Amino acid sequence: xxxxxxxxxxxxxxxxxxxxxxxxxxxxxxxxxxxxxxxxxxxxxxxxxxxxxxxxxxxxxxxxxxxxxxxxxxxxxxxxxxxxxxxxxxxxxxxxxxxxxxxxxxxxxxxxxxxxxxxxxxxxxxxxxxxxxxxxxxxxxxxxxxxxxxxxxxxxx
Ligand SMILES: [Zn+2]
Numbered sequence: 001x002x003x004x005x006x007x008x009x010x011x012x013x014x015x016x017x018x019x020x021x022x023x024x025x026x027x028x029x030x031x032x033x034x035x036x037x038x039x040x041x042x043x044x045x046x047x048x049x050x051x052x053x054x055x056x057x058x059x060x061x062x063x064x065x066x067x068x069x070x071x072x073x074x075x076x077x078x079x080x081x082x083x084x085x086x087x088x089x090x091x092x093x094x095x096x097x098x099x100x101x102x103x104x105x106x107x108x109x110x111x112x113x114x115x116x117x118x119x120x121x122x123x124x125x126x127x128x129x130x131x132x133x134x135x136x137x138x139x140x141x142x143x144x145x146x147x148x149x150x151x152x153x154x155x156x157x
Contacts, residue, residue, distance in 0.1 A: 002024055005023040006029040016030050060126045063124070063127045064112055064124060068103075069101050071119075072123070076101075
């Protein structure tokens with residue numbers, strides 16, 4: 001029981017939006033004009049596909065971390081698993097695990113992801129590519145630039 005914010009009676013109230021404001025009103029008042037029950041399902045047809053569409057187009061590439069063998073081995077041992085156990089768990093051959101841990105085999109991205117998920121480790125990292133793309137625009141009005149600087153930026157192209 002609470003006080004209806006519209007009529008002031010002490011009754012059973014429901015939350016409703018009255019002309020833009022959230023109010024607690026009694027069932028009687030909720031029947032009037034501008035009262036919209038809050039519990040009405042809000043249908044939002046926009047389906048967000050964050051992981052696919054908002055992939056940043058940066059100059060970076062995904063690479064397998066260099067010490068993948070250590071990470072795999074440590075994570076596996078932490079879980080108390082044998083190489084055989086890990087192999088079974090991710091549906092790979094034991095020889096694959098063995099080669100991974102002795103750094104004889106670099107995992108594919110697919111395999112890395114499986115291992116990452118199962119062992120809860122990061123095996124894929126984003127490495128920024130050296131991008132020599134745009135040489136600095138040489139501003140001839142800029143007195144701080146010496147002839148040497150200009151020649152240098154030409155060379156870099
Ligand atoms: Zn009321």
